[in-house]
Amino acid sequence: MARLVFTPQSTVAATVTATKRWVPTLGIWGASAGAGALLLLSVTPLVRxxxxxxxxxxxxxxxxKTPASDKPF
Known part of the structure; x- marks a missing residue:
């Protein structure tokens, strides 16, 4: 029967592993949030x-392209 030997992982290696795991997911969520914010704020004159x-x-x-005479403000 094979024996399993667990070796402790260094803090740096654990951080790199966690970063590699979470970066793609956080990137997709961030891009989606940015696109949603631009969609909702596209009617705001400052953002436009x-x-x-x-x-x-x-x-x-x-x-x-609306003429100035047709704008209410």
Whole structure:
């Protein structure tokens, strides 16, 4: 019968193992949260003007082409 011998793992090795395990998951959740925040805040003029209009391909979609005479404020 084989004997199992457990050796203690160093703190650095345990941290590296945990980091390798959690980084992809946290990256996916972070990207999803960022996309959701941009979706919800895309109607805010500050976010639209300062962030979304400066995206190279999609910037023209978010530009406000409403004449000044038709704006209420």
């Amino acid at each position: 003007r300062e962030l979304l209009e400066k995206v190279p391909v999609l910037g023209s979609y978010y530009q406000d």
